[in-house]
Amino acid sequence: MKKNKKEEAVMSHAPVETQEELPIIEFSDVEMEFYMGTEKIDGLKEFFIKFIKGKIDRTKKKVLDGISFNVKKGESVAIIGHNGAGKSTTLKIITGILKPTKGSVKVRGNVAPLLNLGAGFDFEATAKENIYLNGAILGHSKKELEKKYNDIVEFSELHDYMNVPLKNFSSGMVARLGFAIAIDVDPDILLIDEVLAVGDENFRQKCAKKISELKEKGATFIVVSHSMGQIKQLCQRAIWIENSKLVADGPVDEICAKYEEYCRNNKH
Amino acid sequence: MNTSKSPKFQRLKIFFSNIKREFIKNKNIVGQLVKRNVKVQYRNSAIGILWTVLNPLLNMLVMYLVFGTIFGYSSDKTYVLYLLCGNIIFNTMRGATTQSMTSLVNNRGLLTKNKIAFQVFPLSCNISAIVNLAFSYIALLIVMMVVDTSCPFMHVFSLNMFKAILMIPAFFLFIYGVSLVLAAAYVYFRDILHYYNIFLTLWMYMTPIFYKTNTISGNFGKFFVMILKCNPMVHFVEYFRAVTYRMIAETSITDTSAEAVKQVAAIKDSVIIDTNLLTLYGWGIAFFVAGLLIFSASKRNFMYKI
Known part of the structure; x- marks a missing residue:
């Protein structure tokens, strides 16, 4: 070469x-x-x-x-x-x-990339296992994840499904989980690639709220969207x-x- | 290139804090991946993780029935141990390398969307292979106790077990080195998988797993042993055998009749490739360094080929 x-x-x-x-x-x-x-x-x-x-x-x-x-x-x-x-x-x-x-x-x-939500999901594993796996891939340590776990579950509104394998989730639920993990990071720079159209109307509003919250905190946003x-x-x-x-x-x-x-x- | 205004020591500090962050991040990823790899194997079976112990035992049984009859070893009860030793080591290598080979491409989705070090995937495959090896070792201990009823616990917690643990780092370096080369090659050429499977079959026959090297006699035998000595797997298998099988096989014959003495001599003979830890570490480090060099050299183009 x-x-x-x-x-x-x-x-x-x-x-x-x-x-x-x-x-x-x-x-x-x-x-x-x-x-x-x-x-x-x-x-x-x-x-x-x-x-x-x-x-x-x-x-x-x-x-x-x-x-x-x-x-x-x-x-x-x-x-x-x-x-x-x-x-x-x-x-x-x-x-x-x-x-x-x-x-x-x-x-x-x-940098927190929201390029493809749930790219690292293992559909045979439970939601809980996936939070830890995906969180690790996004660069969190185990301690951080243990602290954040409750917030993530709360944000995704999937309390009752944490021990259910992801293959039994609806696509909307998967997207919600993915977004909840990705957004819970306090990044300096957030990259968003066509991922904001996630979940139902309620959840979308929640995401918008979270994003404006991050904005107030002084995060930088780079958005790709059509x-x-x-x-x-x-x-x-x-x-x-x-x-x-x-x-x-x-x-x-x-x-x-x-x-x-x-x-x-x-x-x- | 822009020159940074910050003083040198600050840049150094940033450099080290980056390394530390990378290390912590990768440690957690590897940990999670290993956990997943080990769990995923037997996720849908009723007895779950117990399969990791049962699998080598059943494998051994089949080989004992087939090769024991063919080679006429079936009267020797220590032959099961002989088989199991070779099988465990070779299958660990086989599992680690085949899994690592496809690990980069299989996790394409992750790699193209997140910043993850490439090595994380082969590394986690290799660590899970070593975890499986530990489970297989439990199977081996069970067989040891069955074969040698005289003083089973002596072997379980003896110097030999310690020696077996000592060879693991060398073995790990070896399989990790091989894995890195294969994983890198697979990114470029997807048909490597088929070639490697054929190569694995050849490799298995070139490693004394079910046959004993002392049964090959004459000039051809000498030539064959010479070739075997160039095969690193032979050294790992034979070392592992020396610290588990040979020792038990010798002590299991307690009487001093002429026939028994002959039998002991035969067992000693069956391990004719004498090897030591130094050789193992030599092979391990050589393959590891070579693998790392090849992997890092080809890494820069992974993103476009994957």
């Missing part, structure tokens, strides 16, 4: 209290590339055949191209754009799941990414209006 001798991508996660005045998220000239062909080769046999034929696809696709923005502490920022524009990739870079190919990313503070109403309600600022490039960055109403107009004009 060829070594990447490009500029080393820099990631750092430093505690927030030491650098209060600096932006909490700093993206400077971030570039992200994926190999296009990698998905196609799954086996060693295939690899050798294609290797001998010289048919290994090494074309790269830029998912993010020179993205730069700063987010201040306490800000709520929406990321909008079409499917595949690079929104989720941006969130993954903020979380630290992906490292940028080029450019530097600085994140100051702990629902303009939700974005306008939650954020003051929006970043529009289109075709892996940053198109616009500014107040949420202005950017959303531009985006909606662009969508209307590009309908086929």
Whole structure:
């Protein structure tokens, strides 16, 4: 494998209290590339055949191209754009799941990703076991979880179902449990990717309340959503990414209006 | 790259606090995963965790009936012990490596949505394999007591048990090293699973689990033993056997008749590959370091291939 001798991508996660005045998220000239062909080769046999034929696809696709923005502490920022524009990739870079190919990313503070609720759920296990497992994956220690356990159960409103295997839960109940675990973290930065439409109306209101509570505490929000109403309600600022490039960055109403107009004009 | 304004020592402090946080986080994840792995195996069976003890016993019984008859060992009651020793060690390795191999890809959903260290998954598979080994050891103790009725408790709490525990870290390093390589390879090439299954069969026959090495004679025998010595599993199996089987097999023959002496000599002969802890740790550390290097080198592209 060829070594990447490009500029080393820099990631750092430093505690927030030491650098209060600096932006909490700093993206400077971030570039992200994926190999296009990698998905196609799954086996060693295939690899050798294609290797001998010289048919290994090494074309790269830029998912993010020179993205730069700063987010201040306490800000709520929406990321909008079409499917595949690079929104989720941006969130993954903020979380630290992906490292940028080029450019530097600085994140100051702990990040709570609400990217996929209940991704770590084991449906054979009981709800209680899942709270501990999923909580561990989100980075909590066992002691923290023991303290938080009651809050999580209360928030999810699933008191009577804690010893029931998750496979007997309805999908709404699973989502509620997932949200209850993910939200109970007191994070500096909360990443939300299309997960707010969870549960019934009551529960949704409860989530909205919890989010505004966190906002008051000074948490920073990064939201990815296709629902303009939700974005306008939650954020003051929006970043529009289109075709892996940053198109616009500014107040949420202005950017959303531009985006909606662009969508209307590009309908086929 | 932006230069940080904070002084050096503060950066160092942040660096160490990050390491500590990572460690605590990963410790809890591994703990939870191990718990799940051990529980999940027999979750839907009535006798639950007892299966972990019964499974190797039943396995041993089948092998005893089949190979005992084929090789004519069935008159020797210590043969069950011989089988069980080899079986436990080999199956632990087999379980740990096959589970670890698919662990990264199977937990794709978790890895692409959360920031988790990749090593967490193979590591938890290996720890649960060692936990299962402990359960199998209970099965072994039961068989030991049945085979050697003279003074069963002497063996249970003897130096030999301590020696068996001493080899576990080396064994763990070995299977973890193998697991890391396989887990990394599986991310890139999914058909490795099939090749590895075939390789495992070959590996099993190249490890004296049901046959005794002293039964292979002549030039071919010498050549065969030479090959066996290059197989790390042979060393682990033979060491484990030396501290459990051989010792009991020898003491279970108490009379001093000529035939008994011959039998004792035969038992001594049956472990012809002499090995020691140093060799085991050598293999263990070598595989661990190699596995770690390969895993870390291929880690950077996991996210795109997984």
